[in-house]
Amino acid sequence: SQIISAPLTLALSKGRIFDETKPFLAEVGIAVDGDPETSRRLILPTTQPNLRVIVVRATDVPTYVQYGAADFGVAGADVLLEHGGEGLYQPIDLKIANCRISVAAPEDFDYANAVRQGARLRVATKYLQTAREHFAAKGVHVDLIKLYGSMELAPLVGLADAIVDLVSSGSTLRANRLVEVEQIKSISSRLIVNQAALKLKRAALQPLLDAFERVAN
Ligand code: PRP
Numbered sequence: 001s002q003i004i005s006a007p008l009t010l011a012l013s014k015g016r017i018f019d020e021t022k023p024f025l026a027e028v029g030i031a032v033d034g035d036p037e038t039s040r041r042l043i044l045p046t047t048q049p050n051l052r053v054i055v056v057r058a059t060d061v062p063t064y065v066q067y068g069a070a071d072f073g074v075a076g077a078d079v080l081l082e083h084g085g086e087g088l089y090q091p092i093d094l095k096i097a098n099c100r101i102s103v104a105a106p107e108d109f110d111y112a113n114a115v116r117q118g119a120r121l122r123v124a125t126k127y128l129q130t131a132r133e134h135f136a137a138k139g140v141h142v143d144l145i146k147l148y149g150s151m152e153l154a155p156l157v158g159l160a161d162a163i164v165d166l167v168s169s170g171s172t173l174r175a176n177r178l179v180e181v182e183q184i185k186s187i188s189s190r191l192i193v194n195q196a197a198l199k200l201k202r203a204a205l206q207p208l209l210d211a212f213e214r215v216a217n
Contacts, residue, residue, distance in 0.1 A: 002049070003028060003048065003207050004050035004204050004208070005204045007051075008050060008051050008052075008072070008205065008208070009052055009054055009069070009071050010052070010070060010071070010074075011053075011060075011061045011069075011072070012053055012054070012055060012061070012074055013058035013060075013061055013074075013075075014036035014055055017058065017061075017075075017096070017189055020097055020189070021074050021096070024094065024211060024212045024215045025208075025211075027211040027212075027215050029047070030047055030051060032044050032045075032053050033045045033046060042056075050204065054069075058079055059082070061192070062075050062083040062085070062088060062192060065087075065192050065193070065194050066087040066194070068197060070194070071193065071194050071201060071205065072192060072197070072205065074094065074189050074190070074192070075189060075190060076189050077185070078101055078130070078185075080192070081127070081185075082126075082129050087194065087195055088192045091191060091193060092190065092209070092212050093188055093216065094188065094189045094190060094191055095216055096188060097188060097189045098168075098188045099166045099167060099168040099187050100166070100168075100183050100186050100187055101127060101130060101167075101184045101187055102164070102165065102166075102167045102181075102182060102183045102184055103123070103134070103180070103184065104163050104164075104173050104179060104180050105155060105179065106177060106178055107177050107178065109161060114161070118141065120141040121140065121143070121162055122143050122145060122159070122160045123143070123144055123145065123163065123164060124144075124147050124151050124155070124160035124162075124163050124164075125147065125163055125165065126147055126151065126165075127164050128144055128146055130164065132144060134164070134182075145159065145160055151165040152165065152173065155178065156177075166187065167180055191209070193205065
């Protein structure tokens with residue numbers, strides 16, 4: 001049956017966010033037709049003619065929603081902190097893709113001592129904004145080096161003293177002989193909605209927002 005009264009586009013990233021968003025859609029009987037793990041298609045239909053899913057990079061989800069290319073999306077709090085949240089309504093913490101954003105350093109690097117001594121640290125991260133705020137609040141002097149992935153490598157080859165990255169199980173840190181030295185923030189994923197769509201397509205969005213809310217709580 002047709003439960004969505006106007007065409008809607010939902011932005012998701014492949015991997016955990018795509019997989020863990022499926023149960024929210026299933027709550028209202030919707031299934032996505034296709035899987036980004038096995039297909040290169042970037043626009044996926046669903047069992048509701050008025051709902052399609054677009055598959056974008058995790059860091060791009062807020063951008064698609066901000067400009068209204070997607071009406072709504074699912075993005076990690078880490079990504080939203082960097083984006084700034086402009087033009088986005090963030091109604092629901094979905095409590096999925098839970099992890100934390102932390103400072104990590106090599107096992108044999110005495111991070112606490114270096115900080116105590118007022119050393120200037122080189123820190124590699126893709127989270128420049130979050131890292132800058134964290135170290136400024138602690139009064140730690142840092143030179144930040146922007147990376148786009150595999151941050152764990154940076155201290156192992158002398159690019160940085162420490163990293164700021166997501167930690168979930170901790171196995172990536174362990175595999176690279178790094179230890180978490182400070183936890184910055186708990187991270188989970190949020191439903192984000194384009195502010196204009198929320199006004200203009202309220203009737204279409206509401207049943208979905210309600211379903212996401214029910215499953216999250
Ligand atoms: C994230 C993060 C860490 C890893 C942490 O990377 O950047 O590398 O997961 O998870 P763990 O503590 O369970 O090992 P992800 O695999 O999401 O890919 P990314 O490099 O694209 O962020």
